């Protein structure tokens with residue numbers, strides 16, 4: 323069943339059409355990859371899905387309900403959580419505290435209950451910290467639970483963001499280049515971790531430049547180029563797709 | 579023996595010891611001047627607890643907090659002196675009115691950050707300063723509001739300097755405890771998250787717009803509470819007390835104390851509040867030096883604030899942590 327369906331979505335920045343009439347579906351319980359050369363509009367598409375940007379046209383529906391007009395924190399509560407290409411951690415807070423913030427939508431303690439540290443508050447804190455410990459172990463960042471995020475190694479920062487996103491109890495996880503800055507071993511660990519998350523019933527849409535990882539974990543791939551969807555299908559077909567090869571060759575020609 | 583004095587234990591024991599000493603003072607002395615000075619410290623500590631939440635933890639600057647203290651003070655002063663409203667009702671009214679003022683100021687300020695928020699709140703302080711002068715029937719204009727009665731609950735009048743001192747510090751300790759609790763639970767984490775990365779906070783499901791208004795209202799309400807207690811402590815209030823200069827001093831206290839800390843700003847608040855009264859505390863200081871300090875009080879605190887921003891961004895809190903040998907910037911943040 324389709325969990326996310328994107329229909330004809332577009333976004334213009336001045337004269338530039340960053341996302342141009344893009345449609346695709348993400349099926350429940352799968353890992354889908356979103357790839358494309360630099361500037362193809364992948365991050366912009368993520369921003370459109372999560373309420374950080376407003377589309378100029380098109381619609382998004384999630385689990386059957388329209389997401390149009392929802393603000394970022396409301397999108398999270400519906401069950402869509404994301405990470406950022408440029409990690410947005412809370413640098414002064416520890417790894418565990420960063421993930422605890424992700425528990426915000428599922429916790430209840432307000433100013434009054436927090437100020438009085440009611441028994442319900444203490445119980446909630448205890449449960450939340452337990453779940454955070456579990457999530458940190460799941461992504462393999464548990465040794466950084468008490469380290470301020472500012473002092474956490476680059477690769478682990480992305481893992482902390484994934485754990486924080488998972489803490490919101492999402493149905494769909496949007497990851498923007500989770501393997502950027504990871505070495506080969508770390509990337510393999512990430513692949514295992516992504517499959518484990520999927521096996522826990524969480525659907526994943528991942529933007530990634532690391533083709534090894536993409537081919538390894540994803541069941542389906544959408545390819546964007548200059549804002550437009552140029553291909554969609556299983557990894558083996560995408561690898562052979564003429565339009566995709568040309569888009570990437572074009573990119574290499576630019577860099578050459 | 580010494581190994582039991584870990585920073586953690588010290589961090590827990592120090593506030594308790596400080597409280598003990600504070601509440602012992604009335605048994606050791608009956609120096610009216612000393613009570614007056616220490617009462618001022620207590621009142622400022624209350625304001626600072628709220629401003630540390632807003633500025634130090636949530637990262638939202640306010641250069642208008644003196645105005646919220648003023649709203650609380652004039653509300654409580656007017657209601658008790660001119661209307662004969664029971665003290666406790668007047669204090670609640672002052673607190674709530676300042677909180678509502680903070681809420682109303684926060685709404686249009688939501689889109690503003692950094693310098694722009696500073697300018698907007700600064701403007702608010704200036705507008706309120708004018709109103710405190712011009713709303714003569716309520717505020718008494720430049721002559722101020724006289725004859726504000728002491729605190730009383732029913733027939734019980736708290737009319738001695740020592741009694742008032744205990745009242746103010748009692749409230750201050752409660753406010754500090756509640757604030758410290760907020761900091762280490764869900765709303766406090768959301769505030770620190772907002773400070774760290776608003777995008778990250780939004781992506782974690784924090785309604786940052788709502789959070790900003792809530793913290794602003796709470797912080798302003800706490801300032802109003804201090805103002806209300808101030809009015810009944812001194813019996814006379816006038817507009818110049820609630821000027822922009824006081825707002826700047828309050829911000830300086832939080833900066834010097836350290837963002838993301840409660841104890842640091844409270845310590846800085848005590849130091850800066852005591853500065854102009856140095857003669858009462860340190861015997862033998864020359865008259866000239868005291869006069870110099872009193873004349874240049876605002877400049878001294880401003881200058882120290884700039885030095886801290888340039889050379890010791892963590893303020894007193896970071897200094898304390900370094901002395902205590904812990905580097906855990908994120909450790910609860912309450913220390």
Ligand SMILES: Nc1ncnc2c1ncn2[C@@H]1O[C@H](COP(=O)(O)OP(=O)(O)OP(=O)(O)O)[C@@H](O)[C@H]1O
Pocket residue numbers: 335338340358359360361362363364365366367407
């Ligand atoms: N807020 C913005 N204002 C103006 N232009 C923007 C904005 N955000 C993105 N763009 C432009 O839109 C295009 C798509 O950018 P986007 O970040 O979505 O690409 P991307 O596919 O994520 O690229 P990369 O792989 O480099 O991350 C780029 O040309 C970019 O410069």
Ligand SMILES: [Mg+2]
Pocket residue numbers: 364365366407498
């Ligand atoms: Mg991108």
